Every structure is written in structure tokens, then in C-alpha cells.
Amino acid sequence: MSENISPQQETTFSKARFVYTTRVQRESSYTKAAAEQSAKKSFNQLEAKPFLKWAGGKRQLLSVIQQYLPAKYTEYYEPFIGAGAMLFSLQPKSSTINDTNSELVNCYQVIRDQPEELLKLCQQHRENNTKEYYYQLRQQDRQDDFNQRTPVEKAARIIYLNKTCFNGLFRVNSSGQFNVPYGKYKNPVIVDPAVIQAISTYLNRATCRILKGDFEQAVATAKKGAFIYFDPPYHPVSDTSSFTGYSMNGFGEQEQIRLKKLCDRLTDRGCQVLASNSAAPFIKSLYDDPNYKVVEVKATRAINAVASKRGKINELLIHNKYVLRK
Numbered sequence: 566m567s568e569n570i571s572p573q574q575e576t577t578f579s580k581a582r583f584v585y586t587t588r589v590q591r592e593s594s595y596t597k598a599a600a601e602q603s604a605k606k607s608f609n610q611l612e613a614k615p616f617l618k619w620a621g622g623k624r625q626l627l628s629v630i631q632q633y634l635p636a637k638y639t640e641y642y643e644p645f646i647g648a649g650a651m652l653f654s655l656q657p658k659s660s661t662i663n664d665t666n667s668e669l670v671n672c673y674q675v676i677r678d679q680p681e682e683l684l685k686l687c688q689q690h691r692e693n694n695t696k697e698y699y700y701q702l703r704q705q706d707r708q709d710d711f712n713q714r715t716p717v718e719k720a721a722r723i724i725y726l727n728k729t730c731f732n733g734l735f736r737v738n739s740s741g742q743f744n745v746p747y748g749k750y751k752n753p754v755i756v757d758p759a760v761i762q763a764i765s766t767y768l769n770r771a772t773c774r775i776l777k778g779d780f781e782q783a784v785a786t787a788k789k790g791a792f793i794y795f796d797p798p799y800h801p802v803s804d805t806s807s808f809t810g811y812s813m814n815g816f817g818e819q820e821q822i823r824l825k826k827l828c829d830r831l832t833d834r835g836c837q838v839l840a841s842n843s844a845a846p847f848i849k850s851l852y853d854d855p856n857y858k859v860v861e862v863k864a865t866r867a868i869n870a871v872a873s874k875r876g877k878i879n880e881l882l883i884h885n886k887y888v889l890r891k
């Protein structure tokens with residue numbers, strides 16, 4: 566058990582030992598069964614799906630995006646991977662995924678390499694879940710020894726915080742410290758073992774390069790015939806909607822322009838590019854270019870700081886006029 570658990574929690578934990586042990590035994594046999602089931606399934610059959618709640622997550626929009634996929638592609642790139650809804654829906658055999666968020670990238674690496682250890686730690690967090698426990702884990706990134714924590718400890722921490730925090734946001738302050746308050750969910754599901762095992766099986770079976778860095782660098786190796794899906798932080802539709810909640814570095818107009826120029830270079834290289842963005846006038850004029858087809862679609866926004874603003878809004882899907890899948 567972690568040295569950060571208080572004596573009071575240790576007592577509570579001891580009292581619950583019998584229930585806990587039985588549950589862990591049941592869940593670890595479930596985990597093994599999930600692993601065996603995943604191992605038997607072929608590509609595209611794995612129940613891989615997002616393991617985090619993520620601002621801008623594409624799950625709700627998948628059925629629409631599927632109408633704008635290329636007929637054929639050699640390899641897949643997703644430079645703003647987030648919670649990976651598109652990757653898991655496509656399950657390509659060869660892919661490169663990337664994000665600037667190091668905590669997020671670490672989760673993908675740990676799921677690939679240590680799914681069992683991750684599930685055990687997530688189960689411990691679920692057993693211990695209280696408001697006090699949440700804040701105890703949250704403040705770990707304010708301690709000097711945070712960087713000595715193992716990748717699996719860090720991944721379990723971020724998954725637990727994501728599933729129990731207010732609105733499932735990932736937000737850090739100017740020092741890079743997680744600062745979202747506790748979410749008061751009655752019975753939050755931290756992880757589904759079958760999903761973690763399916764993702765792990767997929768990441769091990771496919772050739773999937775997991776990178777941490779800037780989007781431009783992530784596509785440096787993309788060749789003719791590759792399919793690249795860009796899902797950047799969206800440009801605000803109005804001055805009052807600039808809340809994004811991704812990281813301490815904003816993604817402003819200059820970044821959107823840099824992305825458009827990159828799309829142009831990839832187009833010249835013969836790559837097939839699809840990009841999502843808000844239906845902001847700035848984005849519409851940026852892609853008002855004969856090389857691109859801009860489609861306006863309706864999307865459901867699950868995460869918005871203001872509850873009344875959650876609902877259907879217009880978004881853009883932009884592609885460089887490749888041959889669409891029938």
C-alpha cells in the first residue's frame with residue numbers, strides 16, 4: 566500500500582479487507598478472462614474504446630466522421646490523440662499516435678506494457694475513493710518526489726482523478742499541477758478491465774508508435790497514401806467560449822495557421838488529411854482553399870464548463886478531397 570494513505574484510511578481499509586480481497590479475487594479472474602477473450606479477437610473486433618473522459622472526445626461524432634474516411638490508406642496518424650476514439654474505432658494495423666500531454670501519453674504506454682498492474686492499482690483507488698483520498702492523490706504532483714513515482718502509479722492516478730473529478734476534465738494550473746475539484750459521483754467506474762485489456766491487446770498486436778510532442782513533428786515520417794486525422798483544440802466560436810481546459814499552453818490563431826500550413830505540405834506529399842474544428846468564421850476562412858472540402862456537421866458537446874451550453878453545436882470536418890470510402 567502507498568505510504569501516502571493515512572492511518573485512518575488504513576483502519577478503514579483493514580476492516581474492509583475481507584470484502585476487498587474477495588472482490589479483488591473476483592476482479593482479477595475477470596481481468597484474466599478479459600485478457601483471454603481479447604487475445605482471441607481479431608483486428609476491428611476488440612472492444613477498445615476511450616478509457617478517459619476527454620474534452621473534445623470524438624465518440625459522439627464517430628458515426629458522422631465515418632462517412633468522410635478515405636477509401637484506402639497505408640498507415641494512420643493521429644497527432645492529437647486525446648482519449649483515442651477514432652484510433653479505437655478504426656484499429657489500423659499501422660499507426661502513429663501523439664499528444665503533448667505527457668500524463669496522457671504515459672497512460673497509453675502503461676496500458677500497452679502493464680495492463681494487469683494498472684488494473685490492480687485502479688481497483689485500489691476505487692476501493693479507497695473518498696473526497697479526502699481524491700485530494701491526497703491530486704496533491705502528489707505538488708510533491709518533490711512525484712517524478713520518482715512509477716509510470717503505472719502515475720497512469721492509475723490520472724485515470725482515477727479523471728473518473729472522479731468534476732466533469733471529467735483534465736486541467737492543470739500554470740505550474741502544470743492538476744487542479745480540478747472532486748466530482749461527488751456516487752459510484753464512479755474507474756476502469757472497465759475488458760476495455761483496458763482490449764486496448765492493450767490492440768497496442769501490442771498492431772504496430773503503434775506512441776509519441777509525446779508537437780503535432781508537426783509527429784507527422785514528419787508520413788508518406789504518400791497515409792491517412793492523418795487532426796483533432797486539435799478547437800478555435801473558440803466566440804470570445805466568451807475560449808475555455809478549453811487542455812493544458813497550460815493555449816492553442817491560438819498562430820497554432821491553427823501552423824496546422825493549416827502543415828496540411829498543405831502533407832497534401833503536396835500525397836497524404837490524405839482529415840481535420841476537425843469548430844465552425845468559427847476564422848477556421849472557415851482559413852480553409853477556404855480549393856484543395857479542401859469543408860463540411861458542417863452537428864455534434865454533441867459532452868464537456869462544457871457551463872451546463873446550459875451542453876448540446877448540439879455545429880462543427881467542421883475538413884478533408885483534402887481524397888476518394889471517400891463508400
Ligand SMILES: C[S@@+](CC[C@H](N)C(=O)[O-])C[C@H]1O[C@@H](n2cnc3c(N)ncnc32)[C@H](O)[C@@H]1O
Nearest residue numbers: 619621622623645647648649650665779780796
Ligand atoms: C480535441 S483534443 C483531442 C480529442 C480526441 N480526438 C478524442 O477523441 O479524445 C486535443 C488534444 O490535443 C492535445 N494538444 C494540444 N496542443 C498540442 C500540440 N501542439 N501538439 C500535439 N497535441 C496537442 C491536447 O493535449 C488534447 O489531448
